[in-house]
Amino acid sequence: MTKLRNWLKGPPALSALAGVVAAAVVLAVAELVGAFFTARAAPLLALGSTFIDFTPPWLKDFAIATFGTNDKAALFVGMGLTIALLACVLGVVAYRRWALGVLGVLFMGAVIVASVVTRAGVEPIDAVPSVLGTLAGLVVLRRLLAPLHGMKQWPEAPADAAPGNPATSRRRFFAAAGITAAAAGIAATGGRLLGAARSNIAKAREALQLPAPAKAAPAVPAGVQSAAAGVPPWITPNNEFYRIDTALSVPEINAEDWELRVHGLVEEEVRLTFQDLLDADLIESHVTLTCVSNPVGGNLAGNAKWLGLPIREVLRRARPKDGADMVLSTSIDGFSASTPLEVLQDDRDAMLAIGMNGEPLPLEHGYPVRMVVPGLYGFVSATKWVVDLEVTRFADSKAYWTERGWSERGPIKTMARVDVPKSFAKVPAGKVAVGGTAWAQTRGITKVEIQIDNADWVEVELSTEASLVTWRQWSYEWDAAPGAHYIKVRATDGTGEVQTDQRADPVPDGASGWQSVMVTVE
Known part of the structure; x- marks a missing residue:
């Protein structure tokens, strides 16, 4: 010493x-x-x-x-x-x-x-x-x-x-x-x-008045929230919405200076200002977003009401050329995502979003403009702080994560999650509320089942479905006996396909498998 x-x-x-x-x-x-x-x-x-x-x-x-x-x-x-x-x-x-x-x-x-x-x-x-x-x-x-x-x-x-x-x-x-x-x-x-x-960006955002949408989101039907206490709210508050991106410092962009360039394999190059978006016929839509890095049972998913301009309207002006099959979107910080062209042109309402849950986009969620594309993992679609759309081909251009070994296309897999009780929780014997969330954006959820230990699969009560591009919650009343028990969950999507039990890591195109939660009943 x-x-x-x-x-x-x-x-x-x-x-x-x-x-x-x-x-x-x-x-x-x-x-x-x-x-x-x-x-x-x-x-x-x-x-x-x-x-x-x-x-x-x-x-x-x-x-x-x-x-x-x-x-x-x-x-x-x-x-x-x-x-x-x-x-x-x-x-x-x-x-x-x-x-x-x-x-x-x-x-x-x-x-x-x-x-x-x-x-x-x-x-x-x-x-x-x-x-x-x-x-x-x-x-x-x-x-x-x-x-x-x-x-x-x-x-x-x-x-x-x-x-x-x-x-x-x-x-x-x-x-x-x-x-x-x-x-x-x-x-x-x-x-x-x-x-x-x-920096006055935060103050400018707070002062921004969003325009009324030309097409408002359909009213949320009654009964979308799970009957099980403790399941996250059907609409995720902005301050609780997951954030996964490559930006260590949130870009601060003056909305008055923001410009989007649409170019590449197009007949006409298009440039949009933020004022152009404010003056356009905007739409509202409830959409669930999911991160490709979300593990089985993970919480890297969130549901919000978005306000924006359909990207198909912008592409209609640009008129993509024959042979184009991808749009490479780029953020002001250099991140890029590869989105299939047809996905941005169909009726799923992929949009250039400027609003989130009734207010301007939070800075960390892409203010002033980000992309929201139902049905695809964020790494190939949800570019924040977007400033460039290049119409190109998958064979000619590679996106940020594609260059690092991830897939070119990222359709969201069918997934079910147990939100309550949490894994390793201790609950009293008797009636126990089990509940959670399931999603299969663009396909919808038609059935969720749980299995207690090795018993037969039991169909649970589904909450009301709001749309095919939002998650769907569920609940089940379990008559729990003392001891250690395992609860498994699986979902069936709108095409009739049952969620696979085959485990896969998030790399390269999203995790898969059934979640299993261990609970001790006392």
Whole structure:
């Protein structure tokens, strides 16, 4: 223990701490300066986005399965720990060989700059915050290492290094490190507040008045909600709607500047402004969206009322050429999705949505405009912050996740879920309410069955069906006997096809299988 305490008080450990403080300065200065640039110029966001771009499908699937909608928070924590570790190493390297330390810091700065300038919608000048942050970090690292010179002679000590009192040098170091860390915290907070103050997108969204639809959504029939208490509401509130996307920083787009370009294999290129959408004949529709990463029994599905312009109307103006079979939609942050052309032209009311549950799209759900396409997983259809539609061919263009091993087309599979009781729940013996949700968008749900342990399958009570593109809830009153029991569930869609029991992972085209919930009856 004495040796450990002495080591922690010595130059190697303190130089590692100096590296961490210097790294904090890099990020803080970049955050402060970056308030005057695009949000995607922030080093952490750029590095995180680059990491996501190169994430293999199995790792993305693991992150979502493990952390769910907290996957981005987990990424930031992991990045923070990694940066801290690398900073420790660079601090020690700089302590022993200053020139090598400088090269290491400059290399890391170059990685950050490369991550920034390769982001979609970022200009070369947006690298300025990262460059200034890197230079500030080098200066701070040099200053923090100076007091350590008097504690122990370096293998290659600077010319101005002189032996001194170790205790005095240590106090000088901690004073400098503490002041610098505090200044970095203030700079980072100031940059965040300054950036928020300069952005009026949230206020503009709140002030936006949505037009009345030319075609309102049909009234929701009575009885759509499951009779079992605890089943999620039939309409998912905006703040509870799942969010899975590749954007670490929610794009802030001024609706007045937004423009959609429709081009490619078309007779006429079309450009739409947000005002064009406001002036158009908009429609409302209740649609359930599902993420392809949703595991069996997962909650990455939600139902909402959407307001928007049918995409078929836009394509009718553009007039796709013969041979085109796909529309590649692209977000302002570079994400892209491949949607079959015929799906966007049929009567399922795929739309350019501007409203969600009676209010403008929330920023994190695509404000000002996103795509909503019934019947397809989001990775091939639900592009948020959409700015480009290219009519093309599957043979000629690849979308973001298609390039990473996922399928080109993603029709949603029939799925049933037990919402109550939760797995591993303990319930009293007697009458137990069992309930859940099932979906098969564009086909509808005609039957849901459950199986208790190995008994026969029993048909449950279905709630009212609102439409073929929304989920359908169900309920069942179970006479539960004491002991451990397993509840399985399966659905039958409108074509008569029973949900398969064959287990499949989300990659490459969505999970499949029957959910099994273990419940203890006391």
